[in-house]
Amino acid sequence: MAHIKIENLVKAYENRRKQRRKGDPVSVGEMIKVLDNINLEFADGEMVCILGPSGCGKSTMLKILAGFDTATSGRILVDGREVKEPTSDYIFVFQHSGLLPWMTVWQNVELGLRHMEDAAQKEAQIQEYIDMVELTNSEQHYPHQLSGGMQRRAELARALVVNPDMLIMDEPFTGLDFLTRMKMREEVVNMHEFIGKSILMVTHDIDDALVMADHIVVMGDNPTQVKMDRLLRFDRPRDVSTGELAEIRDEIYFMLGVSYVV
Amino acid sequence: MNNWRGAGWLLPASSFLIILLLWELVSRFSGWSSQVFPGPLRVLESIGEMLQDGTLLQHAAASLYRVTVGFYIAALLGIPLGILIGRVALAYRMLNPLIQFLRPISPLAWIPLAMLWFGIGDKPAIFLIFLASFFPIVVSTAVAVSAINPIYFQVAANFRLSRREVAFRVVIPAILPDVVTALRISVSIAWLVVVAAEMIAVQSGLGYLILDSRNALRMDYVMVGMIVIGLIGVLLDYVMKGLGRLESTAWARKSST
Numbered sequence: 040m041a042h043i044k045i046e047n048l049v050k051a052y053e054n055r056r057k058q059r060r061k062g063d064p065v066s067v068g069e070m071i072k073v074l075d076n077i078n079l080e081f082a083d084g085e086m087v088c089i090l091g092p093s094g095c096g097k098s099t100m101l102k103i104l105a106g107f108d109t110a111t112s113g114r115i116l117v118d119g120r121e122v123k124e125p126t127s128d129y130i131f132v133f134q135h136s137g138l139l140p141w142m143t144v145w146q147n148v149e150l151g152l153r154h155m156e157d158a159a160q161k162e163a164q165i166q167e168y169i170d171m172v173e174l175t176n177s178e179q180h181y182p183h184q185l186s187g188g189m190q191r192r193a194e195l196a197r198a199l200v201v202n203p204d205m206l207i208m209d210e211p212f213t214g215l216d217f218l219t220r221m222k223m224r225e226e227v228v229n230m231h232e233f234i235g236k237s238i239l240m241v242t243h244d245i246d247d248a249l250v251m252a253d254h255i256v257v258m259g260d261n262p263t264q265v266k267m268d269r270l271l272r273f274d275r276p277r278d279v280s281t282g283e284l285a286e287i288r289d290e291i292y293f294m295l296g297v298s299y300v301v
Numbered sequence: 302m303n304n305w306r307g308a309g310w311l312l313p314a315s316s317f318l319i320i321l322l323l324w325e326l327v328s329r330f331s332g333w334s335s336q337v338f339p340g341p342l343r344v345l346e347s348i349g350e351m352l353q354d355g356t357l358l359q360h361a362a363a364s365l366y367r368v369t370v371g372f373y374i375a376a377l378l379g380i381p382l383g384i385l386i387g388r389v390a391l392a393y394r395m396l397n398p399l400i401q402f403l404r405p406i407s408p409l410a411w412i413p414l415a416m417l418w419f420g421i422g423d424k425p426a427i428f429l430i431f432l433a434s435f436f437p438i439v440v441s442t443a444v445a446v447s448a449i450n451p452i453y454f455q456v457a458a459n460f461r462l463s464r465r466e467v468a469f470r471v472v473i474p475a476i477l478p479d480v481v482t483a484l485r486i487s488v489s490i491a492w493l494v495v496v497a498a499e500m501i502a503v504q505s506g507l508g509y510l511i512l513d514s515r516n517a518l519r520m521d522y523v524m525v526g527m528i529v530i531g532l533i534g535v536l537l538d539y540v541m542k543g544l545g546r547l548e549s550t551a552w553a554r555k556s557s558t
Contacts, residue, residue, distance in 0.1 A: 107455045125458040137456050140552045141474035150460045150470075181552050201460070 041129070041205040041237040043081040043104070047113035050074040050099050073099050075263050076113070081254055083118075086231045086238045088248035091258035092295060097241045098134075098209050104239065105131045105207050117205070127151055130198035132208040136190045138182040144169065144193045145178040151201035168196040172226075188219035195230070205237040212247065224251060228275060245291050249279045257291055266294050339521040344528070347521040356510075361529055363505035364495050367423055368537075371430025372491045379435045380480060383442020384472060393443070400439060408433040408494050416502050426498035426506070433494040434487035441483030445476040478545070478553035485541035492534050507533075 051070040058067065073096040081087050091097045102108040104115050106125035115122045117129070130151075131137070138147050148165050155161040169178055172192035174185075182190050191211060198206055211227070212220045228251050231238050242248055248255050249271070257267035267290070279288055321341050328340035335343055351357035385392045386400075408429045415425035453475060457467045499508025507526050514522030 105455075105459065107458065125455070125461070127459065127461050129459075131455065131459050133452055133456075137452055139453060139456065139471070139474075141477075141549065142470075150456075150462075153466075183552060 042083045042118050043079075043205075043237070043239070044116040045077055045079040045100070045104075045113075046116065048074050048077040048100065048103065048110055048115065049112045050096065050103065050108070051111045070111075073263060074110075077258075077263070077265060079256060079265060079268060081237065081239070084235050084237055085253045086228070086251055087240065087254045087256065088252035089239070089241045089256045089258060090243070090245060090248050090291065090295075091241075092260055093243075095258045095260035096263045097258050101131070101207050101209050101239065101241055105129055107131070127201050128203055129205045129207055130201060130203040132191075132194050132198055132206060132211050134210040134213050136182060136194065138190055138194055138197070140182050143179050143181055144174055144185070144196075147182070147193060148197045148200055150197060164200060168200040169193075171199075172196040186219075187215050188223060191215065191223060192226070195226075199230070199234070203236065205239065208238065208240040210241055210243060212242065212244070227251065232275075245288060245295075246279055248291075249284055249288055250275070250277050255287075255291075257294055259294065267291065336518060337520060339524060344521050344524045347519075347525050348528070351522070351525060357525065357529065360505055360507050360510045360526075361533060363503075363509075364499065364507045364530075365533065367426045367498070367506065368430055368488070368491050368495050370423075371427040371495075372434050372488060374427070375431045375433075375435040375438055375487065375491075376484060379438030380442050383439045384446050384468075384476070386439065387443040387446025387476075388472065393447075397443075400436060404436040404440065409497050412498075412501055421502045423503065425502050426495065429498040430491045430494055434491040437487045437490060438480075438483055441486075442476060442480055445479035445483075446472060448479075449475045474549065477547075478550040481541070481545045481547070481550055485538065485545065488537050488541050489534060492530070492537055496530060 049072065051072045054067055054069055054071050056067055073094075077100065089097045089100070099108060103110050104117075104122060106122050106129075125131075138144075139150070142150075145165060148169060149161070152161050152164060155164075166178075169175060172195055174189060174193055174196065177185060177189065177193075182193070185193065208227075212223055215223060224247060227238065227240075231251075240247075240251070252271050254270050255267065256265060258264070259266045269287075271284075271287075273284065277284060279285060324341050328335065328338050328343075331338060339347075348357070382396075386396055387393070411429060411432055412425075415428045419425040419428055449472065453471050454467070457471050462470060495506065496508035496511065499506035500512045503509055507530050511523050511526040514520070514526065
């Protein structure tokens with residue numbers, strides 16, 4: 040279960056530069072608001088995609104949700120409980136790679152099951168998830184021996200093996216080539232439909248969001264605000280080039296400052 | 302370049318040959334007596350002598366013993382202290398200035414105090430070697446710890462690793478490659494210092510051998526001492542390099558390329 044409620048969330052940093060520079064939104068010593076009064080609500084089991092320009096605070100929001108960062112004011116509730124520290128109920132999947140490079144795929148996946156007492160069951164479970172992400176026979180490989188897509192899948196296995204209520208993914212497709220990206224999209228969507236867990240994903244790619252999301256959020260910067268918050272009730276696979284999805288796409292492009300899509 | 306691979310040892314060997322040749326020429330034609338500037342053959346003979354009567358091994362063993370003990374103590378104290386300074390902001394702010402202040406003071410400057418505090422024998426020499434390797438180990442370890450990607454700590458928090466688990470599953474493996482490099486560098490510094498350390502207060506070791514031979518005007522023995530110091534230095538570096546090839550540090554070499 041993971042019903043998420045973000046209430047009046049504000050995150051601000053003090054501007055610690057010695058001198059005010061051109062383009063700085065505030066003077067030295069004043070607070071820069073990265074997130075300004077964000078209110079959002081996501082139903083349990085939703086696949087949420089958050090879009091927005093760089094620096095709009097969407098990653099910061101995910102980090103607060105994961106308990107890695109704290110809010111300046113406001114709060115995030117998951118199933119009515121305020122998020123205060125990291126928990127293995129919500130697993131964060133990092134941009135680039137969050138695999139520990141000195142551990143093999145097997146050791147990385149084992150991380151969340153290390154306290155499991157029944158060794159045979161533990162082993163079976165690790166193997167099951169490694170097989171699920173199609174990394175069979177790569178168990179003893181180190182992350183640097185895997186391609187970008189395989190690393191991402193290994194991280195997914197590590198996240199899913201602990202049976203979390205929610206996956207939090209920060210631009211998980213960054214740095215992947217086009218084909219791998221398409222496959223990862225499909226895999227994440229399949230996984231979502233298969234296991235029905237909540238997924239919150241930040242992405243730069245509007246098509247990623249339109250193809251994958253049940254719920255799409257567009258954030259803008261300066262000041263950070265929610266510009267679009269809507270449900271996408273469409274069957275998958277989806278065609279984003281025609282119909283209502285194409286209209287939504289154009290609308291998002293326009294919001295983000297692109298008025299004409301080539 | 303492939304053609305050179307088979308003769309990989311030839312290039313370095315040729316430089317040694319040239320030096321030997323020059324050495325022989327200078328010793329013959331410079332006009333210095335062979336007492337002041339013994340030739341390579343004379344020195345080789347002396348090596349044979351000293352090997353036979355066992356003095357050379359004795360001195361080398363004494364030096365290696367001091368370096369080993371001093372270096373181990375430095376690593377044993379330096380690595381944990383480096384981790385503390387790298388991990389705990391308070392420790393960094395408290396101890397970093399002190400370490401930066403003590404670090405540039407040459408271990409040789411400690412000789413008078415070392416002799417006063419530890420008297421005569423192995424102790425002052427070990428103390429100097431400890432000083433020489435301690436600071437580089439602390440500083441490199443602290444730098445390595447503070448350079449750990451914060452993502453790894455977030456992963457650890459996400460999977461609820463305890464403090465102990467963070468230390469043994471994240472911090473130590475993450476810094477291991479850098480620490481091995483630091484150890485390698487400090488061993489060579491320690492080896493540099495042992496000679497100086499042995500010129501005081503001890504009756505054995507390669508440094509003592511050199512000093513004692515100078516007093517006896519045996520320049521061939523001085524040169525034997527120097528050669529053995531060089532050889533053991535290369536050997537130590539080779540051993541430490543082997544540490545860097547450990548399985549547990551392989552990820553760092555591969556990941557960076």
